[in-house]
Structures are given as C-alpha cells and as structure tokens.
Amino acid sequence: MAKTKAVVPVKTLDQIKDRISGFRTGYDSRHVLEKADKELGDNNGEQLADSDTFIFKAMTVYEFNNGMLLATAISEQYKTLAIEMSRNLQKEFDCQSTAAKALAEIVTMNYVRTLDIQRRINNYLEKGTINEVGVRFLDVMSRELDRANRHYIQAVETLKVFKQPAMQLKISANTAVVGQNQVIQAANKQ
Numbered sequence: 001m002a003k004t005k006a007v008v009p010v011k012t013l014d015q016i017k018d019r020i021s022g023f024r025t026g027y028d029s030r031h032v033l034e035k036a037d038k039e040l041g042d043n044n045g046e047q048l049a050d051s052d053t054f055i056f057k058a059m060t061v062y063e064f065n066n067g068m069l070l071a072t073a074i075s076e077q078y079k080t081l082a083i084e085m086s087r088n089l090q091k092e093f094d095c096q097s098t099a100a101k102a103l104a105e106i107v108t109m110n111y112v113r114t115l116d117i118q119r120r121i122n123n124y125l126e127k128g129t130i131n132e133v134g135v136r137f138l139d140v141m142s143r144e145l146d147r148a149n150r151h152y153i154q155a156v157e158t159l160k161v162f163k164q165p166a167m168q169l170k171i172s173a174n175t176a177v178v179g180q181n182q183v184i185q186a187a188n189k190q
Helices: 013-021 029-040 054-061 068-072 076-092 098-126 132-163
Strands: 175-179 182-185
Touching: 029 054, 054 068, 068 076, 068 098, 076 098, 098 132
Parallel strands: none
Antiparallel strands: 175 182
8 A cells, every 4th residue: 555645835934933933942031930930849949059950040030139140250258248239239329220230240249359369368478488489479469459459440430420310411602612622613604
C-alpha cells in the first residue's frame, strides 16, 4: 500500500515572524517571575543566596529596591552599608528614573571601593615592615584609591545634575554675552 504525504502549506515570512514574536528568552522577566513563583512554593525564600535559582534572578528584577546584584559585587563586610546607602541616595536625590537609580548604585559602589582600598592600605601599613614588593603594592593601591575617589566624586556630581531643573533662557536684547566668547546678536530689520 502506498503512503500518501500530507501537503504542508508554505508559511509566509510574516506568519513565521508572528509565530516567533510570542516566544520569550529564559531571561525575560515574566518568564523568570513565573519560574520563581513555582520555585518558591512553600519555601518562603530560603534559597535566596543561590545565584542559580529563579528566586535570585527574580529578585534582580527589583534591583533598585533590594540591592541583590549590588551585594554580589562587593565584600561581605560592606553589603549592609551599600544597600542602605543606595536606598538613602535614591531618596536624597529623588531618583525616579532607572538611570538615576543606577547612578545611585554606582556612587555607592565607588564609595565602598574607596573604603575597601583604604582598609587594604591600612592593613599593610599596620604590619610595620615595608619592603620592595610592599612599596609597589602601596603605589598601586594609592593610584586605585585616587581613581575610586575620582569616580565617586564624578558620580555624585552627575547625580546632582539629574536633580537640577533644566535651564531655560529667554534673551531680549540686541547683543547678549551668554558665556565666555559667546555673543548673540539680534539682526535689526527695519
């Protein structure tokens, strides 16, 4: 008996695009939140520290509220300070946008980095012996401390700019000096 083959209709490019557009990656926040809810079950969040769980991944969706990723980027002794500092900066600078909240975390990370580098320098100096390797260590750490301080100050200044209202100018003059070497002249049409 001969087998008959079913005719498979050829799909258009638009039909294929429509079908694929509904797919989500494993990193899509909706997918992760659904998986985290299943993972939680009766667990009540006891597996939070495991970075390979969906619970952890779901918490990163709310990074600027809980500081989960911030805490993974710094040493244990600074985690509580960092999370609280980031929250306080967000309140102090009234951070509403994602960019402003991320900048508050960058300010925090650079402050913590400054503290950590200074601690390392102090720990070495407390040993009381300085050798050639130690001098190189102090040189590198001093440059890193300077860099961390600059990054911290620059991030704070940038955060301040986010808070400032946009400057609006209205000039009603024939000639006006706006800034250094900038002159605006109005054309007199008569």
